[in-house]
Amino acid sequence: MFTYVYSKKNISPFSERLKIFPYIICMSNTQEKTILKTIISLSNTLEGCKLEETVLAAEKENLTRLATYLGVDEISALLFAVIFIYQTQHSSAASITDIADYLCFPHLMMLVYTTNFSILKKKCLIDQKKTDHFGRQVGSDSGYEIPETIMECVIEDSPIISVEDQDEHSEAVFHEFFMLFKTCYKNTTLDENFYRTIAKLERTYKQNEIIKNIKKQFPNDLDTRNILYLLCSLCLTGKTLSNDDVDDEDFISDIMSCFFRYARIKKLNDETDILFEKGFVRKEVECSESFRHRPFVRTVLKLTAKGITTFFGSEAERYISEDDEKNDIEKASDALYTFGSVYEKHMGLYAKRNRLKKIEDRYAHLPFFKAIMSTHLDSASRFILYDCTKDFLSGADSGLGSTLRDYYGKSSSYFSVLRSILDEKHELIKKGFVEIEKDEVVEKTTITLADKTIEALYGENADLYIKKGVSGKNIIEPEKLKAKTLFYSESVQKQIDMLEESLNQQKLEAMQKRLEAKGLSKGVAVLLYGAPGTGKTETVYQLAKKTNRKILHVDIADSKSMWFGESEKIIKRIFTNYRQLCKTAERRHENTPILLFNEADALISKRRDVTSGNCAQTENAIQNILLEEMEKLDGIIFATTNLCNNMDKAFERRFLFKVEYEKPSLEARTKIWSSKLPALVDEELEKLARRFDFSGGEIDNIVRKCEMTEVINGKLPTYDEIVELCENERLDKEEERHVGFYIA
Helix, strand or coil: CEEEECCCCCCCCHHHHHHHHHHHHHHCCCCCCCHHHHHHHHHHHHCCCCCCHHHHHHCHHHHHHHHHHHCCCHHHHHHHHHHHHHHHHHCCCEEHHHHHHHHCCCCHHHHHHHHHHHHHHHCCCCEEECECCCCCECCCCCEEECCHHHHHHHHHCCCCEEEECCCCCHHHHHHHHHHHHHHHHHCCCCCHHHHHHHHHHHHHCCCCHHHHHHHHHCCCCHHHHHHHHHHHHHHHHCCCCCCCCCCCCCHHHHHHHHHCCHHHHHHHHHCCCHHHHCCCEEEEEEEEECCCCCEEEEEEEEECHHHHHHHHHHHHHHHCCHHHHCCHHHHHHHHHHHHHHHHCCCCCHHHHHHHHHHHHHHCCCCHHHHHHHCCCCCHHHHHHHHHHHHHHHCCCCEEHHHHHHHHHCCCHHHHHHHHHHHCCCCHHHHCCCEEEECCCCHHHCEEEECHHHHHHHHHHHHHHCCCCCCCHHHEECHHHCCCCCCCCCHHHHHHHHHHHHHCCHHHHHHHHHHHHHCCCCCCEEEEEEECCCCCHHHHHHHHHHHCCCCEEEECHHHHCCCCCCHHHHHHHHHHHHHHHHHHHHHHCCCCCCEEEECCCHHHHECCCCHHHCHHHHHHHHHHHHHHHHHHCCCCEEEEEECCHHHECHHHHCCCCEEEEECCCCHHHHHHHHHHHCCCCCHHHHHHHHHHCCCCHHHHHHHHHHHHHHHHHHCCCCCHHHHHHHHHCCCCCCCCCCCCCCCCC
16 A cells, blocks of 8 residues: 655645646746646647547657656546546536546546546545535446645645655555544444454554554553544544534544443543553544534533644645644733734623633633633623733733623723723632732722733742742842851740751751641741841841742831822732742742741831821731741741830741840850951950940941951051041940949
């Protein structure tokens, strides 16, 4: 048998190519001779020629050229030309009667050329059809048609390369599978004969690449192979089961039920089948209109691009369409643009809802539509959300007013929905699907996607599109932190050591699992409080460096906004950003990051009387959000404050660790001076520690001044010069009070 290799990957339908046929006829005398022009030239002579020898002799050159091109004898080439011409003119198969009428040749005499028809069929140059173009049975007078791929080769004047091969041409092989399934379905018969026939086809065409690949993937699973044989036959032959073939609208539950067990069908419907797990098939909804203009919807199984590549091997490139190569986001984007192009036209509310339902039904298998439809938002809310998503994908801003008018027009509903969104009481805002950016002019207020919708759209890549409150200056990478030695009192050191042990990633995960199992909050919240300059912030930095964690640093000043209500949004976004950072870290197998509220006095101070005004109400609302977020925190949060006595009691129980920092003791101050200024002798270091009751931050300031002096003067300052620097450190120049005996 023969297989044919074609030169084009994505060939347009032949019906489109027929539009150029008259043009080619007109140009046949002005351009070089092609196979198509050879057939056109023959068409002028063959019609009504009665196959007279004088006519054939006159067309000897053309017939020889066509026969050589097809790899057949001249009479077979002549019959091929007649079928080609008839099929082009009538858009249907040519029966023997049609061919005889075209040639003005006796019908009975056409039987002499049965062998020639067989030659053409054997070389897959023509197919035999049992129905006409109206779908009616034509009885014993079968129709012949030329496959679309052969027609394309003729039109493009590309060679038909016939290659003798032991395995059949895949389209012919799987046509047999298709006819077997179709026959069994129509006759509602499924017995041992069906399975014997399947086994026979597998043995007969065991060298076929597709069959070999299917058996390689599922050597002991006949049911799965049968599903794939059916899907491959549909893909290869370009056929789908039409309304005449399928009475039920649901392809899976109807067709598959004839061949497979209920449990297998359920898995296919639920998308839990092994074929879905391996990414070989996808479920798709096909929408069309019946002859009565009623919507016709059915669910079909199709091979994915991965499935076609895996099973079709070297032939895969010919059968993967542009849609197959698109990812889910691109398909969702196409669906939203289709949706947008229609609703922007003038149509009533009912028509818009109907259009929305059709698109959702068609694309329900895509993750984005599946996620949104599962939220049980009403149709109007989904419409608004899809509209915003379409704008988001195109990089445009969505005006709140124009978006609502796309659905409601200027009806009374438009104003009520507009008000509910501006008041942030609409379900899209309350459930976290969209956000608004208010403007004093309502028409300039914009609506955009919130993180929840972006995550539904982009999945694991959502962090690339979520507003970057979690990068740049707000993120401190552990490798960029400088290692420092910190000196604590004995009690503080003990707590810091315990914290460091707790933040070991393996121990942290084990601890969180145990806490979760007991119904306890698994977040770790730490409060570091005490005098300024005692190393609270630096402690967080050093713990992050030692445990290899990123820090999301929150500037409290940024959480204050001149617009009422904006501060609450900023606090919510801080925690949203932190959760996104945690997800990214988990996906990248990084350690859980730290959320740091530095100098958090303003956030955790005692709540104020609401009668004090709007400012007090805003601050209390911020604290309520902070308390709520801390309660459900899964990560690690640090807060530092200098004013612990002013902390609201509600925050006290939210912090698992509370570490108090005091000014360093005499011994600790001596160690700090020694680590910072090793050039001084022990006696001088002790004198400095005794004379000046400095915090670590103040000592750092003196050391920085010493470094600057060395750069300017080329030498370190003397002890006396260092003492002078210390005396000028504090604005309060009152004489230091010393406890006990002191020698200057």
